[in-house]
Amino acid sequence: MKFILLCIALFLNIQANETKGAQPPPSLVKTLKVKEGYANSLQNYVGTLYYDRNSKLASDSSGVVSKLYVKEGQIVKQGDILLKLESSILEAKLKAKQATLDSFLAQQTKQQKDLKRAEALINKKSIAQSSYDNTYYTLEALNSEIDSHKAELLSMKIELQKKSIRAPFDGVVVKRDVDIGEWVAVGSSVFNLVDPKSIEARVNVPSKLLDTLYNGQKLQAMIEKKDMEVIVKTIVPLADKASRTFPVKLSFKSDKNLIQGMRIDVKVPTLKKEKVLLVPRDAVIKRFGSFVVFSVADGKAMMIPVSVINYTQSQAAILAQGLKVGMSVVTKGNERIFPNMPVVEKAD
Structure with missing residues (x-):
């Protein structure tokens, strides 16, 4: 019986040592103290998403639409052909012009040889x-004629x-204004092409509030x-006379689920000041979709x-329950730690 109890004790002791050894060592982090300060309070303003690259493609030529290669909603790459206009007559004229040019080029070759022989004979006074x-001047006339035909051919x-x-550019066809068989005039709208990656907000x-905003400033928003x-x-810098407002363009990380016309709510700093907690910007990170500090x-x-x-x-001006002035917040190493994880502080 004593032997069995001894074995059980040894087994429990081994398990305890193994469990103790399995615990990860404390993570080294750098911290700074929370300070008190004042910051501009925020007010919500509603804006709209739009595509910064939004092209209404027009035709540079006139003619009847003979072929359509895309439809609305289709993704295209830069250089892809979207449509073709009837061009059989122009292609026939181009072939005829090429044949005429080839004929003159052949005459030019012969005339160049004749000129070389003439140069040899004139030197001998023959x-x-x-x-x-x-x-000589026959060749010059041929060269001018060839230049003219080349220009016409081009x-x-x-x-x-x-x-x-x-x-x-790479994008998506959001609108098609023509169909096969329709006549297209020079300058007529044919497609509306947008670049979904260029989505921005206004x-x-x-x-x-002009003095509270500056280019490159980061704001919190909701879409x-x-x-x-x-x-x-x-x-x-162009205010509306009636509303006394001015447009602010905002950029953000593109998302394929965001489209033009969607609503965006933006937190804009006002002139009013409120008491806040001040922490280094690096102390604020996102976890589980929310802003947190450790x-x-x-x-x-x-x-x-x-x-x-x-x-x-x-710095980041924040509000938080459970956080007070003088407490330490992690500024470096917070991306690799989790709640209740052992850490060793190193003041920054």
Whole structure:
């Protein structure tokens, strides 16, 4: 009986040692103290998504639509042919012009040989100067004729290229304005092509808030109930006389599910100041779709949800329950730690 109890004790001791050895070592993190400060409070403004690259393709040539290669909603690559206009007569004229040019080129070759023989004979004074001059100027006339035919041929080739309308960039055909058999005039709209990757946003903001915004500024926004970060791309210096607002263009990471016309809600800094907690920007990260910071308590990481009020170049103004001035927040190493994970603080 004693032997059995001894075996059980040894087994439990081995298990305890193995479990203890399996625990990961504490993760080294850098921390900084939370400070108190003031930041501009935020107000929600509603904007709209739009495609920055949105081309209404027009025809450079006139004619009847003979072939259509795409339909609405189709993805195309730059250079893809979208449609062709009837060009059989132009192609026949081009072949005829090419044949005429080939004939003149053959005459040019013969005349060049005649000129070389004439040069040899004139040097020997075996022919009259007038005979040499006649050969020389005949070749010059042929060269001019050939240049003229080449220019006409090039013009016809360019015109033939215009009979095919190609995609100017990678995108999606969102509208088609013509069908097979329709007559297209020069300048007529044929397709509407957009680049889904160029999706941006535009929001109209009161002109009094001009001083609170700057190019490159990061703002918090929501699209289709999804939180995301947007960047001020351009502040258009043209206010609307009636509403006294000016448009602000915003860029953000593209998403294939976002399309033109969708609503965006943007948190814009106002002139009003409110008391906030100030932490380094690197302390605020996203976990499970929300903004959080990690503090350290009793040697373990403690995850605290936060609301971001504003950003500066180096700090984030936040509000958070459970976070107080003087507490430490993790600034480096927070991307690899989890709640209740053992950590070792190293003041930054």
